[in-house]
Amino acid sequence: MGKHMGYLNHECDLPLSVDSCLLELPPYLPKYKRWFFSMKKFFTIDERSARTKRFFRSYATVMSEKKRHAEGEYSKIIHPFSRCAIYKERLICILWMTSLLLDPIRWSIFMPCDTDHALFKIQLALDVAFLLNVVVTCFTGYCVPLTREIIFSPKIILKNMALSYLVPETLSSLPYKHVLLKCFGINPRKSRAMAICAIRLLRICRLTDMIRYLINILQELNIPESISTIMIVFLMAFFMIYWSACGLYFVSICYYTWDGLPTESWLFGGENKDMNFLHKRVCSGTAREFFDLLVTTFIRSTCHFFGASEGYREIILTVEKLVCALVLVSGYIYSNYAMAKVLELFGSVNISESKYEELIYQVSEYVRSKHLSENLRKRLILYYEYKFQKRFFKEEEILATLSEHLRCEVFLHTCRNILERVPLFQGMSKGVIGSVIGYLKREIYLPNDVVIKYGEPLTKMFWISHGTLAVYFGTDMTEILHFEDGDHFGDYSILKKGGTAYLSIVALEITEIFTLARKDVKHCTAFVKEMTEKVIRIGKEKIHLYTSLAKMMSDEGSQNMVLADLRKGRILEKDRWRKKRPKTMVKSSAYSTEN
Template structure:
């Protein structure tokens, strides 16, 4: 989502603010020449922690720039060290934590499961020695330190209350809100950097297993990813696709780790791993990490999809329990993915569904009115061209727009028409916007009579797309007019002049009608354009009359 408003507009917006401000937008003390590097860095950092209009969340919670500036000023005056959740620092921090959480959600369960079982490969004497300590692992330690820093960051960051549209910045309320949430306990237990103060290897294994609690941060990951995508301008559809793929793989990955972890939990509790365990029967301890992971991933996928493998039947009760849980979760997960897919499909096809519902109503209407077949086909052809198989209520949408916005939309919609019609190209921008405002779109089907000769002319037409034929009153075809042409101007230029020709649609035509009153308002001040129209009208009248005379003479001779 792009920012809805800015205090300073770009040059393309047409406004350069020249009002002198008595204080800066950040409301921080002005920089001094005597300030050193540390003072400058401190001021820049403080500015980045204030609410920013460039953060998309600011425009969701606050309706005006004045409100944002007021929030920023109050933050500076309070001299609080709390980081505003809608600041640019927080926005970039969430981008960073998106990457970190993805790594954590994949690394911690894999580290807890596959790294622990490596000790079973050693002989008994060596294993007894290894029970006392575990070697220092820099990457694991770094991940846990980052998680601990994130806990501290949460205590120093305000949080929004969506229902009340306010932001809580009081430290005591922030701490209470975080500690009483489900995230605090899981964050603490999964972020303990154990190698420095825990020497017993069994305890280390238990602490590593607590990394599975990080799964509760999955909604936080998707929240951060969505916010980061808004700032980076990534399409929401792309985010949804990536989100669904990521959810699916995380589920498979976590169950693969859990299936391998269960026999190790038994060893931790009872000091043994049964020979009947599927891990032992599959000789997994003898394989390298990648081979173990693929086998476990394959088994987890089978359980999730409720596929039973005869070669790996389980007899140990713990493994039976985890298979039952996986089967149940798999059924729920498949149902969830199916509903999610159908929801996405229906959202994308909602306009098409509405269109076919409308067509069903139209068919029922035609059947009830006993319309002839050729009329039914024309009606269906009209709806197909008008809505292009996507039904929407244009009047309901446009009724909420301001006149200025309507004018800009009309000008954009008619841009192709303006470019193709030479007459409109000679109009100044202000007159062009006025003309476009008065234009009324109409659709004519093949063989529809657009203008009938001899009738009173009260409008002219601009042909946006399609082809029309010009016929004399006696039935002689004069010419064809195509995209960008205009017709019907003769009766407007010559007073009390009736229509001089028949205009018939050869194919489906989209035309824009300009009535007499609007014509006078738009063209009366442009004498050069009126002269051009008069010349074209006189020329067309002469040509039509010539063809009419020739055709009548030939008819009388016959």
């Protein structure tokens, strides 16, 4: 049967297992309970998403995290790698982008307008959506980038996001103008109290989150990193200029009030017209008039942002000069930031990524010169991408410059996954483990690569760090089980007599394995002394287990298929209502009975 698990696409002969880590549903479960079960799967980790595959190194790690979330104390918390969290992130990214466009116009150009304006109704709906997002965020886990730890505790979530996310987002979503107009009866044309709407400037704090969400969306669309970086740089520049333009408008109106604005202000555009005309142009004018006003303001802000000129008209008022100076300083800082990003992208600042791209280019040229197949080219690219994680470095030269103690610490940290999960190392002293770690070699196997072939002599002992392997027994290649993170095999290779492989092992996904070669065993005498008895004992148990599994798979193959179909609900019928018989048939049957 095909086993499609996001990471793996493998025709598996093993009995079908429940990978959702949730209770299996009976065939006759009511629809509302099935809906509840589907929602629970919607809130847990999605192993098929590209983001999950980038974060977790193997399918076994994903299943372990899924089990931890489903069976843990905080199973009702939304997982940050779930479909719910991913869809919410995409939706909020679009809503934030819309709000960052509409919000500045609302509290600047459209400040004197009534709340019945269509723009205010749209923004009110967005604010309600943002407040709902604040509530949902309190029940959504988050990932710590440095430790790659996923937090589910509501107390820690509130403590971590209170000041940086929850409070600013809540304050920037409250309807201040509606309160001032409806509750206090303040005239927005004559009062400086409307300056309280500046609290909504906290919405700009979400610009970094919006950019991060947008980068995730671009990665899921497989947009190259260079193109996405350029898009982000231009998008941030647009929003900063746009907000600066609205800020020029907002500060002038709040300082002088709408009716008290001097005619020397740049808002009049050099025309000797009163504020009633400007108010009518903004609130009751045509779309063309509003667009012309917005473009004029945007061009002036762009000129000051890049220090090009003063725009169409000279700035006379002191307050407006101060705002323009602030815009100029902001533009100077951002221009340097944008230049740094460009140097990081194309220059020597990001030399590790540049060398990786150079290596991939050399690999592509090598494939082209040797006339290798497209499939082989993809496998080579996949190998280098997994090995270097898109950052090229020479590990041997780096380790050669370290002291023996530091080198041992680096090896211990690199092999921490197998040290924590392999039962073979449990209880061993640090000295014994340290004598082995230095001789371990890291190997990477791509899907369908043969790690061990039946009948070949054992020359290495293997420990799986990340990945999944299929295990086949005997010459008939009967699949009996899977090896995953923390498993080990090839134990007899460290014995003097050695051994012959009685299994064939094939990689199902990209698998990282640490090996100890037979020629290096002589340097690990303490390890060999402590391991010899364990290897002989465990080896006998493994042979008995593998033989039993192979016999069960061969003798009960048909029965396993029936059980698999039963688990899928293919054998049991679905409940169906019996159709009503026609009345004529009922009468005729009754008549025949009486006769």
